[in-house]
Amino acid sequence: MELPTGFLEKAEKREKKHWFFPISFKRKSTSGYAYTNTRVRVMKTKLLGKNDFRKMMNMSFSEIARYMQETEYSKEISELATRYTNANLIEYSLNKNLENTFNRILAFSMKASEEQVKLYLKKFDILNAKTFLRGRFSGQGEEAIISQFICAGSLGRKFFENAVKKSSNLDEAIMQLKGTEYFDIAKKFNGNLSKIEDALDKHYYRDVLEKAEPELVAFLMDEIKVKNTLNLLRAKKTGIKMEKIENESETKLALPKTDDGIENRVFLKKFLLERGNKMAREFKRNVRPVLGYLIAKENEISNIRIIVRGKSSNLPAGLIEEQLVI
Amino acid sequence: MFAFKSLVANQGFATRQKTKFFNVGKVICLPEIKPTRSELIKLKKKIKLADFGHSLLKKKRDGLVKEFFATLKEAKKSKSDLTENYLKAKTAIDLARAVDGTATVRSASFALKPKANITLETRNVMGVIVPKIHSQHRVEAFHERGYGVIGTSGYIDDAAESHERVLGNIITAAETETTLKKLLVAIDKTKRRVNALEFNVIPRMNSEAKFVSLRLEELERDDIFRLKKIKQKTRGN
Numbered sequence: 122m123e124l125p126t127g128f129l130e131k132a133e134k135r136e137k138k139h140w141f142f143p144i145s146f147k148r149k150s151t152s153g154y155a156y157t158n159t160r161v162r163v164m165k166t167k168l169l170g171k172n173d174f175r176k177m178m179n180m181s182f183s184e185i186a187r188y189m190q191e192t193e194y195s196k197e198i199s200e201l202a203t204r205y206t207n208a209n210l211i212e213y214s215l216n217k218n219l220e221n222t223f224n225r226i227l228a229f230s231m232k233a234s235e236e237q238v239k240l241y242l243k244k245f246d247i248l249n250a251k252t253f254l255r256g257r258f259s260g261q262g263e264e265a266i267i268s269q270f271i272c273a274g275s276l277g278r279k280f281f282e283n284a285v286k287k288s289s290n291l292d293e294a295i296m297q298l299k300g301t302e303y304f305d306i307a308k309k310f311n312g313n314l315s316k317i318e319d320a321l322d323k324h325y326y327r328d329v330l331e332k333a334e335p336e337l338v339a340f341l342m343d344e345i346k347v348k349n350t351l352n353l354l355r356a357k358k359t360g361i362k363m364e365k366i367e368n369e370s371e372t373k374l375a376l377p378k379t380d381d382g383i384e385n386r387v388f389l390k391k392f393l394l395e396r397g398n399k400m401a402r403e404f405k406r407n408v409r410p411v412l413g414y415l416i417a418k419e420n421e422i423s424n425i426r427i428i429v430r431g432k433s434s435n436l437p438a439g440l441i442e443e444q445l446v447i
Numbered sequence: 448m449f450a451f452k453s454l455v456a457n458q459g460f461a462t463r464q465k466t467k468f469f470n471v472g473k474v475i476c477l478p479e480i481k482p483t484r485s486e487l488i489k490l491k492k493k494i495k496l497a498d499f500g501h502s503l504l505k506k507k508r509d510g511l512v513k514e515f516f517a518t519l520k521e522a523k524k525s526k527s528d529l530t531e532n533y534l535k536a537k538t539a540i541d542l543a544r545a546v547d548g549t550a551t552v553r554s555a556s557f558a559l560k561p562k563a564n565i566t567l568e569t570r571n572v573m574g575v576i577v578p579k580i581h582s583q584h585r586v587e588a589f590h591e592r593g594y595g596v597i598g599t600s601g602y603i604d605d606a607a608e609s610h611e612r613v614l615g616n617i618i619t620a621a622e623t624e625t626t627l628k629k630l631l632v633a634i635d636k637t638k639r640r641v642n643a644l645e646f647n648v649i650p651r652m653n654s655e656a657k658f659v660s661l662r663l664e665e666l667e668r669d670d671i672f673r674l675k676k677i678k679q680k681t682r683g684n
Contacts, residue, residue, distance in 0.1 A: 212549055251598060252550070255557035266557075269550040314558055318595025348597060355601055359588040386601055423546070430545035436538065444546055 153232035158410040160229055164222070165401055165414050167193055168421050171447045174428070178442065182432045186211060189425075194218050208433035215422045216271050222418055223273035230411065237337055237408040239275055240329045241415060246274035247325045249281050250303050251318050256285070257294035258314050276301065302328075336400075336408045340416075343396060347389045350376070354385060387443055394420045394446040420446055480655055482662035490656040497652060501644040508637040510573045515630045522623040529616040536609035543602035555603045558594035563614055575633040577626040582618045586611045 169192065177185050189198060189211060197214035205213050223242055230238045249270045256266030266285050272278040284297035291312050298304040306324050310316040326345060330338055358380065376385050397416025400409040424445050431441035480486060543552050568579040589604045590596050 209549070216548070216550060248551070248554070248598070251595070252554040252557065255554055255594070259557045259559070261557055265553075269554050271550060315590070315593055315595050318558070319597050322595060322597035351601060352596055355589050355596075355604060358601075358604075359590075361588070361590075423548075426548060427545045430541065430549075434537075434541035434545075436541055436545065440542070441545070444542075 152406065153230060153234040154406040154408070154411075157226075157230040157234035157238075158404075158406065161226065161411045161414040164226075165417065168417055169425070174424055174445060174447050177425070177428050178438070178445075180432075182208070182429070185429055185432065189214075194425075197221070208429050211429045212426055213268070215426055219418065219422050220271050220273045223415065226411070226415070227273075233334070234408065234411060236332075237334055238411060238415070240333050241337060241412060242274045243325055243329065244274070245271055246276045247303075247321050249274065249276065250298065250301075250307075250321060253281055253284055253297075254291060254294050254307065254314060254317060257288050258291045260290070334408050337412060340396065340400070340412060343393060347393050351386065351389060354380065383440075383443065391446050398446075480659065482659045482666070484663060487656060487659045487663065490652055490659060494649065494652045494656060497644055497649050501641060501649060504637055504641045504644065507573050508634060508641055511575065511630055511634045511637060514572050515627070515634060518623055518626050518630060522620070522627050525616060525620040525623050529613065529620050532609065532612045532616050536606070536613045539602070539609045540606040543600075543606040546602050547600055551599075552603060552606065555594045555599050555607075558592075559607070560593045563618075565618065572626075572630065573633075575629055577629050578622055580618055580622040582615070584611070584615050584618065586615075 177188065180188060186207075189195070194211075194214050197217040198210060201210055201214050201217060204210075223245075227235065227238055227242065249272060252269045253266060256269070263285050267282055270278060270281050272281065284294065288294040288297050291314070295304070295307045295312075298307055303321060303324070306320045307317050310320065326341065329341055333341065354376075377388050378384050394416060397413050397420065399413070401413025401417040403409050403413065424447065427441060427444045430436075431444075540552070564583045566581045568581060569576050570579045571577075586608055589599075589607075592607055594603070
């Protein structure tokens with residue numbers, strides 16, 4: 122049976138008061154993977170299956186909205202129903218659910234597994250930091266910036282909300298990052314936003330590759346390979362000569378087509394997500410099952426979003442189906 | 448402006464001219480004009496000027512119509528380009544929102560610099576001032592847009608690129624459609640002037656000139672008749 126959200130934190134507090142509370146089982150594992158992976162495996166059973174997506178593909182937008190109320194997302198949908206409508210409601214609910222689920226995993230994972238999960242989820246901190254800097258760069262309103270955050274990383278929602286409230290331009294926004302590992306990186310580029318963004322992304326990969334276990338490193342290497350291939354295709358489309366990079370065999374992946382078309386993008390996305398889905402099915406005492414779950418969950422949310430957004434904006438059914446990784 | 452006075456229908460010349468002037472029931476209106484030689488000379492000068500103006504305005508109207516049709520072609524093309532590119536841009540942004548998520552797409556949009564630098568000039572088409580919009584707007588390469596390369600995708604590039612194209616189309620469409628509207632107003636105005644000259648001012652002045660010359664001839668005949676009568680009387684005495 123799965124423990125409710127925040128149960129462990131509350132239990133820990135209670136444990137201090139009442140020594141007899143049976144929470145000590147959490148501390149017996151050396152790496153924490155046995156416990157974390159078992160809990161994640163239970164959570165995995167609640168993920169939507171192939172049939173659910175096929176069913177959703179044959180539904181109209183309103184039917185999908187009703188169907189979503191019967192799934193794991195109903196809590197978030199009810200929570201956000203007063204703020205958003207239609208496809209926006211479902212999409213923001215999906216983001217909120219992703220945030221809640223990942224925070225829950227962070228809360229119950231421990232020792233090595235906690236560290237690895239934290240490392241992987243750092244990408245949300247980077248994404249939020251970029252959104253925050255971008256928003257302040259173009260002078261967006263507080264609400265517009267805050268509503269785009271998906272706070273599933275180590276830096277909480279409070280941190281980013283305070284940072285948004287206390288800054289009004291890019292320089293002030295960079296100052297708000299003081300105390301985090303991103304401050305020095307952001308400060309280095311004299312307000313050149315695209316360079317700051319790229320430096321933050323590179324920092325994420327370098328940092329994670331340095332600290333992560335081999336299983337997570339292997340997955341991230343694949344992710345880097347995919348990103349490099351995609352960026353090469355983007356550069357090729359624009360007409361930028363990148364012979365030096367192109368010749369490096371490391372960055373090369375066998376693609377179905379040579380241009381930056383949707384076929385290649387979908388192929389690379391499927392390449393990465395299928396690896397994640399495969400990992401989620403494994404029974405090992407390492408980071409792979411939990412990492413697999415994180416990827417599978419992201420993929421589930423991505424699939425639902427593609428169907429919902431595609432249906433609400435009347436995209437051709439073939440195009441929607443092409444984008445799904447089931 | 449011409450003021451009109453009323454004359455009774457069965458009075459001499461007015462009866463003969465009744466078809467050329469306003470005919471309200473039995474009352475005919477004639478222009479308030481003095482049948483003098485100087486008035487005739489003035490009228491003839493005015494007619495000459497009006498004829499010259501009329502031919503000039505006709506040429507202007509024809510020129511404007513020609514320019515209008517040329518601009519219409521451009522406007523049709525820019526409108527269809529705009530519609531086509533807008534639909535493509537909408538599909539691209541919908542797809543980007545579906546695949547990458549609204550949060551990612553909106554976040555990337557925050558990083559874009561406001562770049563549509565527009566300068567407005569004017570162009571003279573047959574005396575009609577039409578706008579000429581210069582823009583330094585161009586479709587940017589994906590690494591020059593302002594957002595980072597690593598954290599964004601090709602879907603966002605497509606959405607940004609297609610919207611940049613739409614922006615270019617909007618500028619062109621704004622220029623051609625404003626020109627078209629201004630030309631239409633100018634054509635309408637010129638057409639009304641040509642028609643007014645052709646069917647109202649010139650015919651009225653012609654008939655006035657005719658009226659004055661006929662009156663002068665009649666006065667001449669009166670004078671000759673009077674002179675003859677005086678001569679007869681003086682011979683009889």
